[in-house]
Amino acid sequence: MIRFLTTHIPLFRILLGLTALILCIGLALTAFQQRDSNAIQLNPDRWSWAPARSFEDAHPPSEGWQDHVPGTVIPAKAYWIRVPIPRNGWADPQLFVLRVGSIKAYADGAILYDYILKTKQVHTGFHWKMIAVPLPAPDHVDLLVKYAKHSPLAASVVIGNKSSLLNIILINDLDNLILGTLLLFSGIIALGLYATQRDRLYLFFALLAFSGGFAALVRNLLLQVIWDIPQLAYFHDSCLSLATFAFIGVLRHVFPTINRRKISFLLWVMLADTVLTIIAALANPRWYYSFTINSFGPLFAVVFIAVSWTLWTAYRSRKDLESIWLLAGFTSLTVISLIHMYRFILIFHLPEWFNERMLWVHRLPADSLFWGLFLFVVCLIRVIMHRYTGMNRQLTEFNRSLENVVQTRTQQLQERTEQLETAHEQLGASMRENAEALAEAMILEERHRITGSIHDTVGHTLSATIIQLEAAKRLIAKDHDLAEEKLEASQDLVRRGLEDIRQSVRLLRDDASYYDLLGSIGALIREKEHLTGCQVDSQFDLLPLALSTFQKRIVFQTLQEGLSLGIKHGSRKPFHFQFIIRSDMKTLNMQLIHLEEHDYSAKDLGFSLQAIAEQAALIGGVITADDEKTGYVITLLLPLTPAS
Template sequence: MRETGWRVHLPLLRILLGLGVLLIALVWPLSSFSNRETPPLNTGGWSWAPALSGANAPALASDAWSSSGDSGSVPASEPYWLRIPLPESNAREPQLWIFGAYGLKVYVDNELLYAYSPERSGHRLNPFFHWNLVPLPAPVPEEVLLFLDNGKLSGTMPSVRLLDKHEMVTEIFSEGAVSITIGALQLFCAIIAFGLYRSRRDRLYFYFFLLAACGAYGSFARNRFLQYLWDQPWIGYLEKAVFPLGVFAFIGTFCVLFHPLHSRLLNRLRRTTFGFFVATLAAALADEAIYAWIINYLVLPAFLIVAAQLFYALGSIYRRRRDIESVWMLSGSFVVTFVALVHVIRYYSPELAAEIVRIVPAASKLPGDLMSFSLLLFLLCLVRVIAHRFDEVNRELSEFNRTLEHKVRERTAAILERNAQLQKTNEKLAASMRENAETMAEALVLEERNRIVGEIHGRVAHVLSASIDQMEQAEQAMDDNAELAESRLEKTQQTVRQGLEAIRKSVRLLKDDAPPPNSEWSRSQPGGTEK
């Protein structure tokens, strides 16, 4: 009978609590690093002006500038000028680190210092990860003019930091070291999973590989240090397109682990997310406007629908099984889905994210790569499930080995007993064959003796017949021809001697072919001796 009450859920609660503590333990150091970042410049003294006369006329009348206190007054789609006063700085290599700018030109004293246009460079940008680094002359000028063409971004002000180049490199490396480490771990897991899939052809390892590879890609794409080493905006731009592929692999693991429970629902979700990934990737490569529309308006509702159906399926599976696999996977899914919701709101719905930060200011202190941490925890849960399956397989193999050893012992005993029986049978057969051989030999000897006896009998009969005939002729010739009679008697005598010699030879042969005196045949013959 299945237990009831809250105690049956203690394993699930313990694992959830452990994963939560581990997530906090991983995130807290990163939050500490984030708090050490150089704060952006205060926007209180900034002013902006519409770019009515084009980008090549930074000198504007004083009455053309408007205060930037109200960020909503910044043009959402039209190019504009932004005047930023700079504080005093002792930096040897001063740099402006600018975030949230699409097309950008930077002027100091009407002199162009820096220009970047993604259209001219053939780039497509993810504004949340892309940044511009503008070298400034030393000493730091009093102000800079920025020409911003943010037609594809919202009308919020860019974030600008003033710092030394050395400080910027140190800061960007400190911020990205943790995510690089997590990405390397995920990449290592992906390589191991791919090797297991190549050797075993198990779809679980394929989804493991795909999920770990997507996590590693996201960790590296969201890392600012990667752009410092290799300024390739396409990597960050396609990060949002790769996210549905990770969800596809995430659902695929449940399709394999819990088959055939809720197979129809899980397979439908898996195919839907893969189709969404294909559509998103095609839009990203074909049309940036369609891609932005999908990201801004479809990702969040699609994610909520998929998450709700997935949790329904996992909850039903957990109620049916409540084994170690369902407990670990449900716990990991809850953590990664909650963090994925935060990730989707932050990067896919910036207006909603800004409203949440306004209500809960502490949300702004969350690290930018929180998704990688939760995905790493889910991979750990998946590793735990795979290890459990290996333990089950090892236990079954051990039980099979014990059964096999028992059967081998039984079979060996049966074979030994059979060999003993065969050995006894062979001994009896050998004795029987010896007896048969002796009997056959005795029969052959008897047959030969009979032949010799018959031969002796024939020779004796021939000699006697010839002798009688010779003697009769000699008797008839005795009166008429004594010499002829004498000749006949000599021939008779010679014939008798020859016959006697032949009889002696046959008797000797008969003696040579006689069986040994102790044989059964010799004892059974008349006159035989028995010792």
């Protein structure tokens, strides 16, 4: 025994806490619920009844009255009830009548109250009528009632001042009102959690809370004071099936691996039972009550066994917070449900000596079943809080690990970025070195070309001059004028050869003036204007200081070759050019525009300009030649970024 208690201490501790909770709430409600002894429950044993021809009778019969015998079936659907009125000095006497549908009230031949029930979908046990009694109070009041079938007299009548009767309603139903409000509020919170988390556990919890809260509120006589809709209480029996369906759904999602097939099967069965119950309620009240009694009872027994076995299995195998709290809540709900069943059903089938020892049960609230549901909901809230806390803890740990990963990755990226920047700088330096080396190679190649050109020019000039001199020598004696022409031709050949040699030598010079780009460009333009008579209009921006020697050579050679091509292919003299250099932080843009008429195209530009374009492409440059409105345009674009 001691070992058993020690093993299950957490479960007993929670059960004790739930008992203390319900006792505290009960004492708190009792503290301000003062019963009013002014109202009196009228005893049906003193009543008498008489059959009515129909519910349209205009006054009570003068004869045919019979004493009422409790439990006797009255052989009429419409009949009169004579209720004696005691003398108690009430200032505002009212009859509070329950469990009747259509009713008329008469006193001393005058009608006091007339109510015709217009729908069969009403629960008369929760729809009361309050009938004002005239003063001075009569000896009796005659009630004309109408029922759908022959049955024992079921009417309940309480007399008292109106304030006393309302106070009784408040005393009896305040707990239901509070519990219903709490359950509905819990359902709304659960729906909010489901909207954000999309966990079906919250959805089933909301269904359980809403079904219990709705039933608690409509099984409440106080609700009629606020909102008089008799059909609401009629549907409260359907909440039994809906609540059971939601309960099974909660169990399936809390313990998804325990008795999964059986619980899933019962879940679908209870869903079908709930749907059929609602359909029967909407179709016919008789079908509704018959189906509820005949189907829900056996199903509930099966569900109770399956749920008990599942919870006990989960508790024995896990013994964690969820299994302990749900088993404690289910145990509390079961005990309170058994008390409720004893009070309203089993009491009529048990021996008298047992009932005498259970009189304390009648001091409990009439709808104690909702207290059991409330305790189970409290336990379920604890389970949801545990899950939510665990989820937040996991999210916190995940965020922490994610932050560590991000920090590590960021550090790696920073290191990689630094490495890439270093490599980029090294690559830029290497490219600049390669460009300089390429420029030196170009210079050397150009020197070889110019040297060969000088050799060819000298050889050609000397050979032609010798031929002209030899011809002049032979013609001096024969034709003096022709000999003189030959000598002049020889002189021109020598002069042109000398000019070509000078130009080649100028290109071979490797001093600072060659790399002074603006000075070299100015000298080139002046020379071309002097030798050919052309006109070059120049527009310069301030050139970047970071231009390399290779870039300067590309600019100079492009201008030199463009002027030579324009002079060679121009259609008329004097030749007119416009030379423009623009630069920004990223690009140098050079344009040479031939403004006069010309007869050449891009195909006539020759291999020399193409060779320069290939050299410019090595450092990201582009040379284009286009025929535009302003003239024939040769354009050079050079990037000025460090990569160049």
